[in-house]
Amino acid sequence: MTEADVRDEGGQIIHLQELRRGTVVLACLRLLVRPGYGYGLLEELQARGFDTDANTLYPLLRRLEKQGHLASEWNTDEARPRKFYRTSDAGLRLAQTLTDDFRAIAEAIDALPGNDRNDSED
Amino acid sequence: MDAVTLTDRYVDAVIRTVPERQRADVAAELRAAIADQLDARIEAGEDAATAEREVLTGLGDPDELAAGYADRPLHLLGPRLYLDWWRLVKLLLWIVVPLAAFGISLGQTLSGAGIGEIIGSAVGGAITAGVHIVFWTTLVFVVIERSGAAAEMPRTTWTPEELPEVRDTGARFSDMLASLIFFVVAAAVLVWDQLVGLVYLQGSWMPFFSPQLWPWWIGALLAVMAVDAALNIVVYLQRRWTMAAAAVNAVLNLLILVPAVWLLSQSMLLNPEFWLTVIPDEGEKVFGILSIITGFGIAGVAIWDAVDAFLKARRSRR
Numbered sequence: 001m002t003e004a005d006v007r008d009e010g011g012q013i014i015h016l017q018e019l020r021r022g023t024v025v026l027a028c029l030r031l032l033v034r035p036g037y038g039y040g041l042l043e044e045l046q047a048r049g050f051d052t053d054a055n056t057l058y059p060l061l062r063r064l065e066k067q068g069h070l071a072s073e074w075n076t077d078e079a080r081p082r083k084f085y086r087t088s089d090a091g092l093r094l095a096q097t098l099t100d101d102f103r104a105i106a107e108a109i110d111a112l113p114g115n116d117r118n119d120s121e122d
Numbered sequence: 123m124d125a126v127t128l129t130d131r132y133v134d135a136v137i138r139t140v141p142e143r144q145r146a147d148v149a150a151e152l153r154a155a156i157a158d159q160l161d162a163r164i165e166a167g168e169d170a171a172t173a174e175r176e177v178l179t180g181l182g183d184p185d186e187l188a189a190g191y192a193d194r195p196l197h198l199l200g201p202r203l204y205l206d207w208w209r210l211v212k213l214l215l216w217i218v219v220p221l222a223a224f225g226i227s228l229g230q231t232l233s234g235a236g237i238g239e240i241i242g243s244a245v246g247g248a249i250t251a252g253v254h255i256v257f258w259t260t261l262v263f264v265v266i267e268r269s270g271a272a273a274e275m276p277r278t279t280w281t282p283e284e285l286p287e288v289r290d291t292g293a294r295f296s297d298m299l300a301s302l303i304f305f306v307v308a309a310a311v312l313v314w315d316q317l318v319g320l321v322y323l324q325g326s327w328m329p330f331f332s333p334q335l336w337p338w339w340i341g342a343l344l345a346v347m348a349v350d351a352a353l354n355i356v357v358y359l360q361r362r363w364t365m366a367a368a369a370v371n372a373v374l375n376l377l378i379l380v381p382a383v384w385l386l387s388q389s390m391l392l393n394p395e396f397w398l399t400v401i402p403d404e405g406e407k408v409f410g411i412l413s414i415i416t417g418f419g420i421a422g423v424a425i426w427d428a429v430d431a432f433l434k435a436r437r438s439r440r
Contacts, residue, residue, distance in 0.1 A: 039162075043162075054159070055187050059187065063193060080154055082154050
């Protein structure tokens with residue numbers, strides 16, 4: 001389901017945003033196992049289906065860095081100097097915890113009644 | 123790029139409110155990010171000016187972005203402190219505003235102001251007191267939240283013991299009994315005061331209330347008090363205050379308040395002889411001041427009693 005499908009139902013968009021909020025953190029922590037910079041990460045997130053805005057991503061990276069989940073380094077090799085972020089050991093542990101939790105939630109949701117797809121298969 | 127571009131202005135607007143030591147870093151990163159996005163759009167065929175506008179529009183209000191960088195809340199008071207703030211403001215308003223209005227009217231009356239001036243300054247004073255309470259309390263809470271002190275405070279966990287008691291209906295047997303006892307005692311004191319005298323001074327008993335009140339004024343007062351006692355019995359039998367009962371109660375209070383204040387203003391309620399005997403030199407002046415304070419006391423009790431009955435009636439309607 002894309003954003004456009006639900007545009008006319010305002011309530012639905014808010015619920016979707018709330019559901020997705022924590023997943024961007026998890027995606028960043030796992031993507032930045034290979035060092036990356038702001039815009040590159042934004043592109044990759046969008047390509048992988050994590051709909052993120054630039055103005056939430058940049059402050060988020062800084063917050064994760066401050067908490068010690070990301071490490072950063074300025075790369076001045078290219079013409080345009082960029083700040084590269086890399087997931088720290090603490091960040092990797094957090095990513096593992098979040099991933100486990102996300103799987104548990106996904107399983108719990110699958111087991112819930114009211115799932116149209118499962119019902120029609122039965 | 124010699125001319126100041128929109129991007130320059132945007133970056134400047136963002137870092138203005140970011141903490142000093144982060145500024146250079148945030149500015150450099152933001153510039154690179156904007157440049158990256160610009161390049162991507164220009165590569166896709168947009169012209170430079172439109173692309174710049176689009177990128178900056180996408181980033182949104184610079185103050186909002188800066189708040190994100192600095193980890194600042196975008197609200198005045200968050201859920202962490204809101205309930206504490208709200209309870210304190212309510213409590214302070216209930217205590218301070220009536221006291222301010224009452225105190226100001228008392229002071230104005232004692233200094234001999236006219237009725238218009240008394241009401242005007244009491245209302246003005248009550249509003250001023252309310253505004254001050256809300257403003258300063260809010261300011262303190264906002265400072266606590268912004269300074270980060272709130273994060274260090276131990277979280278007060280709620281326990282079931284804090285649940286409010288089920289509120290008194292004011293129509294229990296004990297309430298009725300208390301009002302009947304009050305009626306009997308007050309009637310006895312009034313009659314005794316007039317027939318024998320309540321105060322013993324210089325070898326003789328003298329009445330505290332003016333002897334002119336006997337028998338008609340005192341009789342009327344006793345009659346109103348008897349109706350009030352009967353009303354309390356009715357309320358007990360109905361097991362709750364009704365709006366009708368509260369209205370009757372308010373009328374009864376007015377029936378006592380208005381004549382009492384009028385008598386006071388005519389120096390006919392209290393016995394002037396008593397005060398002249400106690401304080402021979404300044405007796406007259408003291409008597410005047412005391413009359414005003416008594417008047418305010420009676421008004422305070424009567425108004426509170428009337429309002430209280432309406433509150434109980436409203437509560438029991440649910």
